[in-house]
Structures are given as C-alpha cells and as structure tokens.
Amino acid sequence: MEKPLVAIEDLHVTFRLRNRTVEAVRGVSLTMGKEKIGIVGESGSGKSVTGRALLGLTPPAGEVRAKKLEFDGQDLRGLDPAGWRALRGRRMAMVMQDPKFSLNPVMTVGQQIAEAYVTHVRASKAEAREKSLAVLEAVRIRDPQRVYDLYPHEVSGGMGQRAMIAMMLVAEPELLIADEPTSALDVTVQMQVLSILDDLVSRRGMGLIFVSHDLDLVAAFCDRVLVMYGGRVVETLKASELASARHPYTRGLLDCVPRLDRAQRELPVLNRDAAWLEGR
Amino acid sequence: MILSVENLGVEFVGLRAVDSARFAVRRGESYGLVGESGSGKSTVLRALAGLIDNWTGSIRFDGRDLSGKRDRTFYRRVQMVFQDPYGSLHPRQTIDRALAEPLAIHGMDRREERIEKALEEVGLGHGFRFRYPHQLSGGQRQRVAIARALIVEPEMLLLDEPTSALDVSIQAEVLNLLDALRRRRNLTFVMVSHNLAVVAHMCARLAVMNRGRIVEEMDTASLRAGSARDPYTQRLMAASRGYDRALAESFRAFD
Numbered sequence: 001m002e003k004p005l006v007a008i009e010d011l012h013v014t015f016r017l018r019n020r021t022v023e024a025v026r027g028v029s030l031t032m033g034k035e036k037i038g039i040v041g042e043s044g045s046g047k048s049v050t051g052r053a054l055l056g057l058t059p060p061a062g063e064v065r066a067k068k069l070e071f072d073g074q075d076l077r078g079l080d081p082a083g084w085r086a087l088r089g090r091r092m093a094m095v096m097q098d099p100k101f102s103l104n105p106v107m108t109v110g111q112q113i114a115e116a117y118v119t120h121v122r123a124s125k126a127e128a129r130e131k132s133l134a135v136l137e138a139v140r141i142r143d144p145q146r147v148y149d150l151y152p153h154e155v156s157g158g159m160g161q162r163a164m165i166a167m168m169l170v171a172e173p174e175l176l177i178a179d180e181p182t183s184a185l186d187v188t189v190q191m192q193v194l195s196i197l198d199d200l201v202s203r204r205g206m207g208l209i210f211v212s213h214d215l216d217l218v219a220a221f222c223d224r225v226l227v228m229y230g231g232r233v234v235e236t237l238k239a240s241e242l243a244s245a246r247h248p249y250t251r252g253l254l255d256c257v258p259r260l261d262r263a264q265r266e267l268p269v270l271n272r273d274a275a276w277l278e279g280r
Numbered sequence: 281m282i283l284s285v286e287n288l289g290v291e292f293v294g295l296r297a298v299d300s301a302r303f304a305v306r307r308g309e310s311y312g313l314v315g316e317s318g319s320g321k322s323t324v325l326r327a328l329a330g331l332i333d334n335w336t337g338s339i340r341f342d343g344r345d346l347s348g349k350r351d352r353t354f355y356r357r358v359q360m361v362f363q364d365p366y367g368s369l370h371p372r373q374t375i376d377r378a379l380a381e382p383l384a385i386h387g388m389d390r391r392e393e394r395i396e397k398a399l400e401e402v403g404l405g406h407g408f409r410f411r412y413p414h415q416l417s418g419g420q421r422q423r424v425a426i427a428r429a430l431i432v433e434p435e436m437l438l439l440d441e442p443t444s445a446l447d448v449s450i451q452a453e454v455l456n457l458l459d460a461l462r463r464r465r466n467l468t469f470v471m472v473s474h475n476l477a478v479v480a481h482m483c484a485r486l487a488v489m490n491r492g493r494i495v496e497e498m499d500t501a502s503l504r505a506g507s508a509r510d511p512y513t514q515r516l517m518a519a520s521r522g523y524d525r526a527l528a529e530s531f532r533a534f535d
Contacts, residue, residue: 042447042448043418043447157317186316186317186474187316187474187519188316188515188516189316190519191519191523191524191527191528192528194523194528195525195528195529198525213447213448217522217523220523220524252449253448253449256448256449256452257448257451257477258455258477258480258482259477260476260477260480260503260504260517260520260521261504263480263500263504264481265459266459267452268452269449269452269453269456270449270452
C-alpha cells in the first residue's frame with residue numbers, strides 16, 4: 001500500500017492551565033491520502049487544535065501525545081524547530097479564517113507572496129515575482145499585476161482570502177490545512193474560494209484538511225467528514241452519506257439549522273448527552 | 281403600520297450606502313433585511329435606531345416622523361440587539377448592572393422585580409444575575425443582550441445579525457427564544473442578516489438588498505417556493521443551498 005500522506009493515531013492534546021487541565025483533543029485518529037477531509041464541530045470541539053497539532057503549532061501550554069503522528073512517513077513527534085521549518089510552509093501549509101488579521105498590513109499583497117516563496121525556495125527576486133503573479137492568477141485574481149502592488153486594506157475580503165491561499169500555495173505544499181477559510185466571507189464569494197480550493201486539490205494532487213463548523217458546506221465539498229465533539233471524533237462519514245448519519249450529535253447539528261426548503265415553527269434544539277463525551 | 285420608511289438614503293463620504301429604500305412593517309410582524317457585506321442592510325437598521333443622523337427621506341414610527349430630535353420614549357419603545365455578544369456587554373459590569381442601567385435611564389419602577397423577570401424570561405434565571413460577562417458563554421451573553429433590550433418593555437426590536445457569531449445549536453435556541461418572545465409580547469422585529477435561511481425562518485416578509493438598494497421585497501412563502509424574480513436574489517438563493525461546483529463556476533464573472 002502506498003504510504004499515507006497523514007497518519008494520526010490516538011492523538012491527545014492537553015493544556016495545563018494555572019489551576020486545571022483541559023483535554024482539548026482526546027484520542028483522534030485519521031489516515032488520509034491526497035483527498036479532501038472535513039473536520040466539523042462546534043466551538044471547543046477540538047477541531048482547530050487537531051489541525052494545529054499536525055503543523056506543530058500547539059501553544060507552549062499544550063502537550064501533544066500520540067501513538068502515531070506522521071506526515072508522508074516522517075514521524076512528527078519530538079521534531080525539532082529546524083525539522084518543523086523544513087516542513088511548514090514548504091510541504092504543509094495552513095490558511096486561516098480571516099485575511100484581515102493574517103496579512104501583513106504594511107507589505108503589498110505581492111511582496112508577501114514573494115517573501116513566502118523565497119523563504120522556502122532558492123530563487124531570485126524576479127523569479128519570485130513571476131511565481132507570485134502566476135499563483136495570483138491561479139486563485140483567479142483577474143489582474144494580478146495590479147493586485148500585486150495593492151496593500152491588504154485596499155482589497156476586499158474575498159480577494160484577501162484568495163491572496164492568503166495564493167501565499168500558502170506558492171511553495172506548492174502537499175498538504176493544506178484550511179481552518180474556516182470561508183467563514184468570514186459572503187456566500188457568493190465563499191463559493192468562488194471553495195471552487196479554487198477544489199481545483200487545486202484535484203489538479204495538483206494536494207491533500208486538504210478543511211476545518212469548519214458548517215456541516216452542510218463540508219459535506220458538499222469534502223470526500224470524508226470527521227464529526228468532533230468534546231475532543232473526540234464521534235462519527236466519520238463519507239460526505240455523500242451525510243443524510244444517513246447515525247450519531248445523535250451529527251443528526252442534531254443537521255436538524256437545528258434553519259433551511260430554505262423546510263418551514264418549521266420551532267427549530268429542534270440539541271439535547272447534549274454526557275455519553276457523547278465518552279465517544280459513544 | 282408601526283414603521284414606515286420612504287425614500288431612505290444614507291451617504292458616507294463619496295459612497296451612497298443606502299439609496300431610496302422603502303418598506304413598511306406592521307405591528308407584531310417580523311420583517312427581514314437580507315444582503316451581503318456592504319449592501320446597506322445594517323446602515324438601514326442604524327438609521328432606524330437613531331445611531332446615525334445623516335439620513336434623508338422619511339422614517340415614521342407609530343405615526344410619528346423621526347427626523348429631528350427623537351424623544352426619550354422612542355429610545356424605550358425601540359431597542360436594538362447587536363451581533364457580537366462579546367463586544368456589547370461591559371466586561372467590568374455584572375449582568376445585574378447591565379440590566380439595571382436601562383431601567384435607571386428610563387426612570388422605571390420595580391427594578392428588582394423587573395430584573396428577575398427579565399432573566400427568567402430569557403431562560404437564564406437568578407443564578408446569572410451577579411456574574412460578569414466573561415463567566416458566560418456566547419449564547420448566554422446574547423440572552424443577556426436580549427433581556428437588556430426587553431427589560432424596558434419595548435414594542436419593536438432591531439436585530440442586527442443576532443446569531444451569526446453563535447454555533448448552530450446555540451443559534452437554534454436563541455432564534456426559538458426570540459420567536460417565542462415576539463409572540464408572547466406582540467413585538468415587532470426588524471431583523472438584519474446575511475443568512476437567507478435564518479431570515480426565512482424568522483420573518484414573514486423580507487427585503488433583499490444589494491449595493492444600497494432594495495432589489496426585491498417578497499414574502500417568505502414565495503421565497504421558499506423559488507419565485508424570486510431578481511437575478512441577485514436568485515444568486516443568493518442558489519449560494520445558500522450549499523457548495524455546488526457548477527454553480528461556483530457561474531459566479532466567476534464577479535470580482
């Protein structure tokens with residue numbers, strides 16, 4: 001069998017705070033190849049912490065333990081800072097939620113992308129510029145020459161998010177972790193950004209982990225979906241089989257969203273069951 | 281009609297944020313304003329609330345024209361609930377103080393009783409009264425914001441994306457609460473949201489806004505039936521149904 005892109009077995013992330021310990025992730029396992037994986041859950045479910053652990057971005061207060069934590073066959077446990085630098089940005093990258101906070105306000109969009117490129121690849125300034133323009137075009141920015149010289153405050157939210165994606169993609173990573181990449185965007189813009197991600201995954205053969213609170217969106221977009229609750233995966237589904245989800249939490253999440261195709265006086269609310277925390 | 285808006289315009293330096301908006305809301309009705317960022321929906325709400333004063337046209341509330349200085353009763357009869365439950369409560373004030381303040385401003389009696397009742401009505405109960413906002417979850421804070429709006433016995437609530445910062449399960453609880461309160465007290469709602477399905481759930485009629493203009497006004501039933509005529513509304517409808525490859529392609533033309 002081909003070696004998987006990502007192999008996680010029994011991942012735990014524990015935060016030691018002043019007077020208590022929080023187990024943010026409790027035993028998550030995932031094996032994936034070049035596919036689109038969705039991780040869905042509500043605030044505090046551990047979905048973002050899982051994504052960050054894979055990139056070695058757990059804050060110092062957190063402790064990561066796992067039976068297995070591998071990227072392309074390489075063990076990530078106990079990797080030193082130099083080892084992380086060789087991977088991060090180059091072979092695996094992350095797109096954050098809000099371009100307003102993630103872009104450097106005093107550099108032009110193009111300069112930031114070019115900087116990301118020369119950080120990871122030996123290249124001249126001219127090559128970096130050319131590569132940046134190409135990647136801006138790949139995320140469907142119509143006039144890359146013009147956008148290259150714009151500052152972040154001069155672009156719209158959707159364009160800023162595409163610029164962020166461009167920056168993450170310029171070094172051609174094999175795995176992209178997108179943490180709520182479209183939640184700050186309008187629905188129509190969200191569509192465009194998703195279709196760009198969709199293209200990139202299929203064309204470049206990239207793996208994608210899509211972290212989101214939006215179950216419907218993730219199911220329409222990804223191949224497989226992990227539903228997280230209280231730090232555990234309560235259900236793993238083929239995206240096409242979302243409608244036949246069995247876990248009451250998944251069902252509850254699906255039911256409590258107002259829908260255009262169904263009118264109801266009162267929305268069903270989620271009755272949380274303590275057993276879900278035990279992963280049942 | 282408890283509220284009627286005619287030819288409403290708002291201009292910020294060089295930008296026509298709202299252009300000739302016109303709609304009317306019946307007493308006890310729930311009316312929605314839907315649109316994307318920059319459509320002018322929140323600006324309309326802020327003009328109604330009296331948070332901006334450079335609007336033109338006419339706004340009438342319960343028969344009275346709102347241009348010029350509004351009297352204090354207006355600010356009691358019309359209350360607003362904001363989007364961000366983290367930003368709209370003072371971090372150093374207890375819930376008790378947040379609820380006592382509007383009562384003091386409007387010189388209302390039986391404060392003790394009203395505070396207890398308001399908390400109960402939004403499903404929080406006595407135990408929350410002396411807590412600070414940081415001790416509450418997002419959903420609980422939004423309940424406090426609703427209690428603070430209701431405590432002065434308003435007739436109309438202006439809701440600006442009241443659930444878009446909340447998880448979907450909490451959103452369901454807050455929407456159910458708002459809907460129940462509206463029925464019980466015969467409140468009038470004007471609700472702003474970018475989420476078409478949320479507005480369709482809460483409101484009987486709605487206006488779709490794009491670039492400062494109301495492009496279409498319709499009732500929820502016809503929206504659900506898919507009889508929107510305006511191309512922008514149709515696009516918004518389609519996008520709200522979820523990710524669809526072919527559909528995304530059709531949006532490429534817009535930049």
